[in-house]
Amino acid sequence: MKRFACTVFLIMALFSSTLQLEVLADPVQTARPKYEIQAKYDASKQTVSGHMVVTIPEMRLFPQKEAFFQLYPNVFKDWKYEKESKPEKPGYLNVKNVQVDGVTVKENVKETILQVPFGKEVPIGKTARIEMDYELVLPKGGTRLNTYENTAFLAQWYPMLVVQDKEGWHNDPYTTVGDPFYTQMSDFEVSFDLPAGYQVISSAKDQASPAEKMVLKQDNVRDFVAVLTKDYQVIRGKSGKTDVNLWYLKGMEKESKPLHEAALSSMKFFGERFGEYPYEEVDVVLGETGFGIAGMEYPGLITSIAKMPTMTGETPAISVVAHELAHQWWYGVVGSNQAKEPWLDEGLTTFSEHLFMQKQMKEDDRDWLKKASDKTDEIHKAVGIHSAQKLYDYPNEIYGIMVYIRPAAMMYQLMDDIGEEKVMEILKTYYERYQFQTATSQDFFKVANEVSGKDLKPFFDKWLYFKDGEPKKTNTAS
Template sequence: MKISLKDKRTRIWLAAVAAAVLVVVLTLILLPSSPGRDAKKSTYQIQAEYSPSTHVIRGSMKLNYLNQTGETLESLSLHLYPNAFASEDTAPFPQDWMELAYPNGFNTGGIEAANIRVNGKEAQTSLEENNQILNVKIPRLGKNRSVKLEMDFTLTLPNASGRFGYTDSGVNLGNWYPIVCGYDGGFVKNPYYATGDPFFSETALYEVSITLPQEYTLATTGVITQKDQSNALKTVWNIKADNVRDFACVFSADYKLLSEQVGDTIVYSYFTDEETGKKALEFAVNSMKIFNELYGVYPYPQYTVAESDFFIGGMEFPNIVFINKQFYKLQNLLTLEHVVVHETAHQWWYGVVGNNQVSEAFIDEGLAEYSTMVYYKKTKAPEDYRTYFNYYISNNYRFAMAELRQRYNELNMSINKPVNEFEDDLAYETMVYTKTALMLDTLNQQMGDEAFFKALQSLQSKYQFKSITKDEYIAAFQAQTNLPVSKMIDAWLSGKVILH
């Protein structure tokens, strides 16, 4: 288009307007991005320091929360999991496990949040679920907009050998800081149930600084970016972890360390006994190679298997798993192998692809348990594989069901229900782990390996760093076959399939 300018004044005026527009554009480009508009993911910045004399951690947290719920929000809800440890009534252990959890007798733990601010201003807050849920009022927050939340916190560790606590062996920090509740039509504000792994959260970027006495070695989610030992008495550990749905660590004065490279990932083994520590590394490396091939390459730069005083057995967190120190004995190598492989499988099923572990625990636990059977199939002789499958799955299911039928006149055989609705921990494990593994084995046999594992690969590629539901889980299998597998899976999940 050609424009004719009639006089010089018009040209000067237009040039001035153009210059002003250019200044505005350049200013917008060069100014720092507004976190309210341009944040691409939620970010947690945590600073914490541990005092071994008081077993207290004092810290602060800055959260830049990105609203990816698809809805406008007027408040945020955060889990304060440590407050479950405030009393025996709410401690997250079945009653018959309390002596194992507290070998020196029950004692309290908890977290107190203070100086809570939203976008720099004092926040309106409330607590519920026995102080395990913190609600924070925020300005109306539209889709894909972000808000800044800041707070200080004081964390009191219990003398307990669960996910969270201290013992003579070291300190376990699982589910220890304020974390935004997962969202499923609303924030999922469940308490810290004693059954299962009652956790649900979305992936975020974590930048964490933890100050510890010099004698401690830290094993952690994420990559240790700096280790500052300029203070003769303390070490400051700086860690960065991207696209993870939680942050956990364990530290001990007794750790030894071995590592091995698997593709672009360094696998670490933290242990106290070298012979079994090497075996733990071997099990983690071998299972990672198998799962890389079956499901898709593990997308993180590190993975850690850490011996810990965790009496329950094994616990998955992003990039790190806690393994019971009692398994690090030569007579317990079969158990060590099983638990390390199961927890390694969780790095794909929970870590990379998440789910609501409160309402649909069968998704990650069933896939992790069946993945362990697949590992045995690929690493053991055929006759040995059958022995492993019968021991951990078929016979285990039969013996557990016999025990449950003695305990209960009426037993709900449904796999798919919230963790707090199972009759007890044995019922939960039998349905969620073992029966789901039997379902997946049946599904694998009907579909064949190619279609079965293609379905799982599709979940990994489509939902990487996201969370799936039962419907998406079933749809992935149905998409790979003309067989009516949707109906078959529904029948298993609803309890219509009865095994004898």
């Protein structure tokens, strides 16, 4: 849930104002890179410096003569996007002393892309060890990467290995619309050297109390996020085998308890319907994570605002927390290429959020989803954009309604057509079959056809691609 146009509750405000089978896994999806990161945080300078080693796995699709890394913080050095989202203070990520298997190489950096040439080709069956020193200068007011009083939000904060698959290297450019981040499952060992009194909240199973030195380990996740803080307090709980922690700041006491209860309830709800959550811990962090970010998902950690506006006043942001926790299933465990097919995680997540709000919180927005979906028909006729395009095709103003809202309405219509039980079976099968992998739209369609026993291609063609045929039908809540 990103930016104002990508946040469901603000899309609603804008709208109202304007009206298992086993499969053989690809080696690139089963062999995982390993990151070993040493990080030292200087709170006075707001910098993170240290050393990183990435080991390229021996099982790959291709021999390699080079590797690429994303240096996302560099977008905050020379801001090229909307003026209103420009950071108050610039930030960047510098690397130096790059080596491959102990041999110094000359790296090449162009904006956010780091190219690391190998001295010689590394064949399939051989690993490669890439290491570098780095310095991160944190921006103030950056999206996702931010500092707020005695807290540093570290998202996309280290050189991130670019995915190479059958389509080649995915050196996707940064954009302020949606999530331009496509990563593969990796193993992490991250050591932090911290000022006195600081706590780390991260994608790993975290230590319970502040410490000046700590080592965190987490295998089989898509990236690693960390919040370094002196200010946050925690409410702890458990959903099944998973520790569910909610972190809040002074002044958020009123919202913290209902949001923690919602986190526990939604984790249980999604686990029962889609499949068991596989990690030991998930953290919910409330607060100012960056410009325009109402909520954001990462492996094992989500961020959220504490409260949100409604027609009757402000209320705890339960739907935001539910949305971001649903991403633990649709993005975290079952991955997708968010730059190429953003609907696949955002649409399923928005549907999951609305289903939770309907079933558990007794807030049924299907009638609103119908009206919003009807609006997308008008948008498509006017500009020709559909719901299954690349991230870069969408203007920010219509991204949310096309990528979040219409696919969610589609899933409700599918429930009306084939039954709720079948739709839950589709999602459960999809989750079981593609967990820890990168799925595609075609993978989802295939599962839907198998489970339903129907050819659903015409249905998905109408809803996602606006292809000609009989007009889609959308039932309102009874």
